[in-house]
Amino acid sequence: MEQRAQIESREDLVERLKEEARQLRITDIKMLQKAGSGHPGGTLSAADMVAALYLHKLRLRPEEPDWPDRDRFVLSKGHCIPIVYAALARLRFFPEEQLWTLRKMGSPLQGHPDRMRCPGIEAATGSLGQGLSMAVGMAVAGKIDGASWRTFCMLGDGESQAGQLWEAAMFAGKHGLTNLVGILDQNQVQQSDKVVNILDIDPVTKKWESFGWRVIEIDGHDMAQVLDALDEADDARDRPTMIVSHTVKGKGVSWMELNPDWHGKAPDEKQAALAIEELEGKITAEESRERFEALSKGGK
């Protein structure tokens, strides 16, 4: 956030962003429940990084979405866009009421990002494996113009099975795109099963290094580590940076965590209320799981 100029201690910043991430998760669950469909798992795993980027790191002007010197963010795992919508609404790119139109006919908040309909969206994505190529193109344009803005691109681990992504990775490494920062949201689960069981992408750190990237590996749910990694990426030296962010799919809602069933299914009203209670810290994970089991039994 460009306008955030006041002095804020590191501790305060970490605490503020942790709270922002918590609020984004709550908003996300509400949005998906109202929409009746969507992808909770991958939105929740990305929440901490999205909070750190949108509510701290990215240079943006919500009142001027097309500001030429803005940083660009491309969500290559486009199905997880609701968590970004929540951040954009928090920044007033559009009114908060619009969040509740997610996935509805005529809404700017399409099921997958649409740059022509929604302010603050840089690129339409949703066909996995394509976002990094577009982010690379933006970074090349920035290099040609000698611009100071940077491009950030978030990838999924399941998505890392797609060939085009590695074409882009090879290009960015070869051309030393110092104005490009990738984030791998390694949440371990894809639609049908765990990533290791579908098509293991490890050793993914070695892959990125061998493609000419600097890799920073973090616990993606530790806000201090998230911030340190983003700060470290400020000094790109001679190559693009990939932050391998180890995360948990469904993070924050115990009964969604690492469960492929919650890849692409929205919680119903009762489930959403329960998830929000857990996110708000009103109940423990254990209580939440028990009540979820009870709800599931009651439903059958």
Place this chain on the structure above:
Amino acid sequence: MAKATRESFGEALVRVGEDPKHVVLDGDLMKSNMTYLFKEQHPERFVEVGIAESNMVGVAAGLALAGKVAWASSFSCFLAGRLETIRMSVGYNEANVRLCGTHAGIGIGDDGASQMALEDVAAMRALPNMDVIQPCDDVETQRAVEYLADHVGPVFLRLTRQKLDDMNPEDYRFEFGKAVTLRDGSDVALIGTGATVQEALKAADELAGESVSARVLNVHTIKPIDAETLVKAARECRAVITVEDHNVLGGLGSAVAEVLAAAGTDGTRLTVLGVRDYGQSGTSEELYEEYGISASHVAKAAREALGG
């Protein structure tokens, strides 16, 4: 002087490339696509992507979203092969990308089927906001590239490997979306695009010797197509023949059929000449004879349609 439209493209790109908003992308075919000419003059805006066409399409989209006009070229079959990336990254994003597919059709000759783009027009035409342009000679290609320098939106430009005769005057003006009437006539309308315009003209010469009056139309903009000129031709002539170096499904012939059917030009028979196969090695001339898109086939189709 006969010239391949890929050569005219390469030359024109150097000129329009003086404007720093233009960036050219290559997938290791710069000597075939003739974009090496741009690289020599503007190396700082030439992006070598390697043999990775999907990434090339995506990088072109990213450049466009950051304000550039991105010209991505490859053999047309390799571009069309990335249809889904084109649909998502270029089309849906309304990115200012020019997809420049050279080596279109069976006209490439010796290299054979794997290099022959025969479905590319059908694929690109199906994308809602993708315009499709196929020039027929040197001057038309040069003017089309100049026009595209400032055009807004995604465009597919289809170009030939083989040389094509000059058919337009030196002072030719390119009008986007407007078919060119190269010769007027009232018995039959012969409609070509790109490499087959010269076949249509030669067929008209042949028919003239038999006292058949043939109108020849050059449809350089396949999309948006010039419905008005096509319907007028169908109403004023007794038969319409289309000829294209592309599959008969989804290309020029289909586009013309859609227009004529919708306009209700009944009574005028439409014959669609085009390729119905994957092609094979040979010379352009041999292949145009074999696959039924040469001047003699056009003339024969006209005679048959007129009941002669």
